[in-house]
Amino acid sequence: MAQNPHIGVVKALVLLPLVVVFLWTVAAKLWGRPVSPSQIRALVALLLAFYLAATAFLGLFWMSRMELPVFDWHYLMGYGLLLVALWHLWLEWPQLLRFFSRLREERHLKWFLLAAGGSGAVALSAVFGGLELFQLRREEPASLQAGSAAPTPVPPVFPTAVPHVVGPAGVSPGPSGFAKSEARQAVAYMARESSASLGGLVRRGLFFGPKVASLRNVGGKTLIPLPPPLVQVGTGLPGALGWLSRPSAPRCGACPLAELATLLFAANGVTEVRRLGGETVYLRAAPSAGALYPVEVYLVNVGAGELAPGVYVYVPQEHGLLPVAGAYDARAWARALGFSEGAVVSGPVVVFTTVFQRTVWKYGSRSYRYVVLDAGHAVANFWLVASALSWPVEVTPFFADPEVEALVGLSPDEEGVVAVGVFGRLPGEPRLLPAFSEVRVTGDWEREELTRLSHRLTRWQWTEGEPWVWQPRWVATAASGHGPDLLQLIKNRRSYRRFSPQPLSSGQLATLLSRLEPMAALVPGGTGVEVRAVVVRDEALSPGVYRWWPGEGGLQLVKSGSFGRALYRAGFSQELLERAAAAVVFSLDEQTLASTFGRRGFRVGLLATGMLGEVVYLAAGEVGLRACGVGAFADNELSALLELPEGTSPVYLVALGKE
Template identity: 30%
Template sequence: MSNRDIEAARFFHEATKHSYTSVRSSPHMLDWDNRPIPYKIYPDAPPVMLPRDLNLASIPALEAMASGIAASAGEKLDLEALTRILFCADGLTRRRQVGDEEYHFRAAASAGALYPIEIYVAASAVEGLAPGLYHFSPADLKLRALRPGNFRNHIANAAAGRASLVEARAILILSSIFWRSAWKYRARSYRYCFWDAGTVLANLLAAATGDRLSADLVTAFVDAEIEALLGVDAIHEGIAALVAIGSTAPAGLSADAADARQPIDYEAMPLSAEEVIYPDLVQIQQESRLLSLAEVNAISAAGELRGNTGAGAGGATPGRGLGDTILRRGATREFSHNAIPGADLCAILAASSNHPQCDFPPLCDIYLIANAVEGIEAGAYFYDRTSKRLELLKAGDFRGNAGYLCLEQPLGTDCSALICYMARLDRVLERLGNRGYRDVHLEAGILGGRAWLASFALGHGATGSTFYDDDAAKFFSSHADGKSPILMVALGDRARND
């Protein structure tokens, strides 16, 4: 078992492809009585009340996504700013009553509204919060204290001493509870967990910028060290990403006083009566764990190639503020056939394509089907993330194709534009090992989450979409030869009755 045995990721990807035949030959009945709860609940862990009167960031969402804040020792992080970031990333924003059941919707989109992502906070220098490890509970907007003490050295050591972690005021740890998503999507849900971590990160990183705080996303770390800290087993819950928030004065790497490997005193409630384990999912999770600092260093070195950052809205209107955008965001269930302005599409693509401050290089390319965009001929396009230019691949009305590729969902037919994030999986895996399989889905989730926010910031709608893998690759050939579709996001205006 090793990150370098990239046959594991290749096998998993092939085994979890959707095709016209596969969705018909392998139907899945949802077991509603065994539906997992969308929250991790620690009934006995001491609660920490979080401030409720949150003054969410008013800077334009497009600006918050354009570039990050450089780390500096003067950054301040207090409990209110931390709460704003947590709320914008994963807060409970809407409730809907359906029959006897109340459904909760969260700040970031999640495939199937299953919310597999949890956030933990390792606080080391947060005004108003004692150093310790906490779990964020979105349902009642509280933290639950899991362990006292400072753990940033333990975490930084697990990530080969990455400077942002050594100096972080707080480290947010995102994990995936696989069963929540696997309940509906079975083994393929491994991909969805990283998409969902990506949409959470799109919000989280923008919220940090909105609070003038630096944020560094880290995906190369020795998994077992972070799992031990959180008390999770990598089978049911695995670590998705670390984010260093803010910075103290330059600090040296040392040992923490508290022992991060001691068991946690508190138990979480079961998610449902039973849990189904999908062996292919367990296997790819295990094969993409990094087991040593040598493996972490090999990957971090590959990440030196920095991405493009800093391109803004490109002359479009500044659009809504970030807080307002996050509160209004939702999945557009039915699109009108309206054309959106070409300048808005360009601003959305520019916001989406910025590479975040992180430890892996840009992995995804951006393709597009334009159904109805003012000033842009209907057709299939490649969008160059560096030059921010669209290149026409073939002109024509591809509404029917777009609908088909989105698993025959009308959203593809009806939207104004369908973005398809694609990647050269072979190259990604050769460079980053199986860990690259996680990174590529995480990156697509971030880029897709940003496109979604940008579209709402400009007064339009958006939704994510799954797809027929090989048919989507074929549609964008020959330009996309050798690339695999990773995620789709549809953009457009809501239909009147949506």
């Protein structure tokens, strides 16, 4: 991936004051009027004040408001401050030498050094004590340790025995006995290592490789232009969710290119272009942590319609397709997706991937949460718009990773598959799936970058064994209401941070949460995601922490009280959380997910959370609210605020308020 094309301009502007001062001093000397030492000291003092003020301003005003594209300015100003500080130290070095010489003559030097050393020891003790307080090291599960290489994938095998069923009261297809215990430990390990704590930060490091661009470089390559996306899809969010719950009159045949273009646009299209901090930012239809957009969307076409068979990647900034593979093997795709022997995939396939380094360079060990959540946002938009257009599409996180990676042509160390959408299959249909096994991680995994390690830990391949059935939990009642057009909601969605002090109107939060039920019931892993709400200001609800239960359960008060400040502190004092009238918080039930899906449960749960989070975004727009997703918070503090039981980890929250 290419570097940010504007970073050179930013670096030049940051260094400009230093260059101007240097050139001025050189020119003055050449003119015979050299700058005096006192003038140089005054200039250095002014430069120190400038860089210090600029760094503080960026941190306090821009970064605290999460205007994230100015991050380049922030850290480069910090480098400028360091350079000027070193210059200042060099200028004042004679004074420092005289100071230490005077201390030595007065026999105070040893006391000075003892005081400085003691202060340093106290600081180090505080740091390492904090490591123990924030996060104690635990035994890593045996399943994470180096082992033999992964076995060769085998075709799915479907014996005649009655398969296991995953459902409200079904039997898990996941590991059993000791293997189940290992899977739970592995999921807990990934949740713990990616939590925001001082211990994880120090152990995993502060630098995570080079920054890469959020857009694919297609310079000089031939793109296939797509028709403009539709203006409207003719139904609102309730209608799309209702169709997901109870599909009626599904369409068949080849999907028109204009509608395929609309689906790709809804998943990853550019909805606005802004200039922020000297950088051009292509804002997308689906939200992304830090506006880094790690998600790529591939279209696998069978040859029906106006496109030739092959694999294409969607290029958002051009709203076009770039061919990446010219062959299409229907049987190979059927095997990779776990269809029964002899089956073929006869409709288009849409593959959602994440490019790890786009997020890792900035967010480090937290990144796997973010990249999968971002994929969930895009998948939800795609699925909802397909439903609004009455296209039967199954979105699944169940596939053999090595086979799909090979069919799309991915490098698994750089880009991972997260979900696959298959046309021609109703979203509520039960699906027979083969037994799976997990690829063991080999080598020194402790030193491996956590995002790539987490994706490797959650990779599946089909193997011999008893098959199982994925049976979605049907929703008794479909979503009701009309509201704005769904595609308009997607186009107009923005992460809003400057909430007003107004309370939520009566019924807004209840309506918003009711939109979650159809998606939570249908998406794999939805039953392993717990939903809570922190209510700060609401006309109908008293302030407090609530647990949301699907169905007739609704909102149940967990504890009453005003917790706005506690939410603000748990969220690293982000101003938007102080302003929010409420927040919807998603947590993963690690035991449920690991028991059902093994180590992959962590990935499946994050994907489901991202999809539910996108529904919250869209439902907020439907009821007249603003929303902003937040993934940066102190996990322990937020868990304590919500009174989460052990084995339940907060992974995402969406702040809500009025404009």
